[in-house]
Amino acid sequence: MAAGKGTRMKSRLPKVLHRLAGRSLVQHVVDTAAELQARQVVLVTGHGAIEVEAHLAQSTRPGAPFNTKFVRQEPQLGTGHAVMQAVPCLADDGMVVVLSGDVPLTRADTLRQLLAASGGSRLALLTIDFADPTGYGRIVRDGDVVQAIVEHKDASPAQRQITEVYSGIMAVPARMLKGWLGRLDTHNAQGEYYLTDIVKFAVADGVPVVAHRIDDPMEVAGVNSPVQLAELERAWQKKVAVQLMTDGVRLADPARLDVRGTLTCAQDVAIDVNCVFEGQVSLGEGVTIGANCVIINACIAAGAVIHPFTHIEGGAPGSKDAVEVGTGALVGPFARLRPGARLGEQVHIGNFVEVKNSTLAYLGDAVVGERVNYGAGSITANYDGAFKHRTTIEADVHVGSNCVLIAPVTIGAGGTVGGGSTITKDTLPGALTVARGKQVSIPNWKRPRK
Ligand code: UD1
Ligand code: CA
Numbered sequence: 001m002a003a004g005k006g007t008r009m010k011s012r013l014p015k016v017l018h019r020l021a022g023r024s025l026v027q028h029v030v031d032t033a034a035e036l037q038a039r040q041v042v043l044v045t046g047h048g049a050i051e052v053e054a055h056l057a058q059s060t061r062p063g064a065p066f067n068t069k070f071v072r073q074e075p076q077l078g079t080g081h082a083v084m085q086a087v088p089c090l091a092d093d094g095m096v097v098v099l100s101g102d103v104p105l106t107r108a109d110t111l112r113q114l115l116a117a118s119g120g121s122r123l124a125l126l127t128i129d130f131a132d133p134t135g136y137g138r139i140v141r142d143g144d145v146v147q148a149i150v151e152h153k154d155a156s157p158a159q160r161q162i163t164e165v166y167s168g169i170m171a172v173p174a175r176m177l178k179g180w181l182g183r184l185d186t187h188n189a190q191g192e193y194y195l196t197d198i199v200k201f202a203v204a205d206g207v208p209v210v211a212h213r214i215d216d217p218m219e220v221a222g223v224n225s226p227v228q229l230a231e232l233e234r235a236w237q238k239k240v241a242v243q244l245m246t247d248g249v250r251l252a253d254p255a256r257l258d259v260r261g262t263l264t265c266a267q268d269v270a271i272d273v274n275c276v277f278e279g280q281v282s283l284g285e286g287v288t289i290g291a292n293c294v295i296i297n298a299c300i301a302a303g304a305v306i307h308p309f310t311h312i313e314g315g316a317p318g319s320k321d322a323v324e325v326g327t328g329a330l331v332g333p334f335a336r337l338r339p340g341a342r343l344g345e346q347v348h349i350g351n352f353v354e355v356k357n358s359t360l361a362y363l364g365d366a367v368v369g370e371r372v373n374y375g376a377g378s379i380t381a382n383y384d385g386a387f388k389h390r391t392t393i394e395a396d397v398h399v400g401s402n403c404v405l406i407a408p409v410t411i412g413a414g415g416t417v418g419g420g421s422t423i424t425k426d427t428l429p430g431a432l433t434v435a436r437g438k439q440v441s442i443p444n445w446k447r448p449r450k
Contacts (some may be wrong), residue, residue: 001082002026002101003046003073006223014048016101017055021236022278025223027059028066030068034390035108035117038066038095042086046073052101078192079168080184085180091305092173095120099194103222104169105236108220110212111171117212118171123202125149126169127211128220136165137196139211149196153189159259164213166196167220190304192380252291266302280317290333298323298337301345307332315339318376326370345370348416352376366407369395375419378403394429 006015016026045052071085118124137149149166180198223229241254249265256273264282272291279297290308297314310332315321321339330348366380380391389407397411400419412429421435
């Protein structure tokens with residue numbers, strides 16, 4: 001269900017498209033369904049339907065194990081009405097898991113347990129105890145047996161004392177669901193079709209209703225406001241940080257780390273404060289990340305040191321735009337590695353160096369060998385106005401500061417290029433090459449006078 005308005009977000013963007021840990025809320029829910037090996041995902045859209053559908057159509061990975069269908073709910077007459085819109089898409093022999101597009105952090109394992117509780121023949125409700133259950137549907141039991149869900153606004157004072165609430169998530173055999181949806185009405189405090197009313201139909205039909213009670217509120221927390229979105233983001237990031245530390249990663253401050261994707265760390269990785277990791281990032285053994293780095297899609301090999309304020313942005317792992325930092329490389333502070341940057345072993349990239357496109361220093365279309373020392377302010381002039389050409393800097397080269405290497409050109413292994421040189425021809429391995437005006441001094445020089 002993703003048709004609701006999300007008024008309290010006070011945003012033009014549909015609520016379910018706001019991001020948590022780098023992914024839209026609704027994408028989290030769809031990804032969880034994928035983990036369950038769902039046959040299909042039916043998305044009920046309404047407010048912002050065009051945007052939500054476009055977002056999901058584009059982000060659904062090719063070869064996804066299920067097909068995605070969209071159904072529109074206009075106007076929105078309640079959760080029961082939302083599920084009614086999906087009925088034509090549901091095969092009779094299936095199990096339906098009802099999820100909300102604004103509840104992003106339910107674990108697939110929890111849903112598997114819910115499905116197991118249903119056993120393909122019962123109505124299974126995911127429930128939780130809240131010290132303050134205000135606003136939620138209450139689980140009304142007779143002894144142990146679930147009798148009904150009563151919405152807060154319809155509940156009697158005695159029912160409002162109940163702390164076990166319906167999470168908004170259920171698993172139900174499709175055939176039974178279809179029958180019960182046809183019996184819903186709007187005779188309640190909110191004048192809506194309540195999905196939760198199917199519980200009393202199940203009871204009336206003698207179908208067992210089971211409650212699968214969990215205790216982590218994060219799994220069922222919905223996002224209705226920017227405050228809730230930020231709270232859930234922090235709760236999620238804390239979980240990620242604790243897991244990393246459990247695996248041996250040393251975080252200077254777990255409260256100042258943001259992982260918006262997958263961060264894979266080998267042994268003895270240390271990460272200073274305020275670092276952001278996006279996409280797929282892997283850090284080899286002993287890698288150190290300084291404070292305030294942003295690292296997006298990169299593979300950083302063992303022993304590399306990324307100094308503070310470095311920005312690394314690679315393309316998809318395995319693509320030509322991937323960024324790789326070699327073993328023992330030193331990068332930054334204030335370095336910028338852009339798509340396609342590949343640094344060999346022990347390469348040192350100094351401060352304010354941009355690898356790909358920059359005014360201060362530029363390494364474009366370059367192949368950089370191992371143990372290369374590349375001086376501040378040096379660039380590779382890769383573009384002749386029509387074509388781009390390649391610069392090859394072989395192993396153990398030392399390039400002084402403020403050099404211009406005009407491609408196509410190769411700096412031979414072990415060679416040295418004097419600072420300020422403009423190199424237009426290949427240089428010999430091991431040689432010192434200087435290509436700039438010779439320094440002259442004219443003694444007793446008389447400056448012009450006014
Ligand atoms: C619902 C449950 C309540 C439960 C609570 C948990 C009902 C009647 N009540 O209440 O028992 O404790 O969730 O959070 O189901 N939606 C649509 N179309 C609609 C109405 C809602 O798509 O016409 C979507 C919303 O966008 C949202 C989800 O359904 O993602 C839940 O709707 P919401 O209004 O939050 O339900 P509650 O009234 O809070
Ligand atoms: Ca709600």
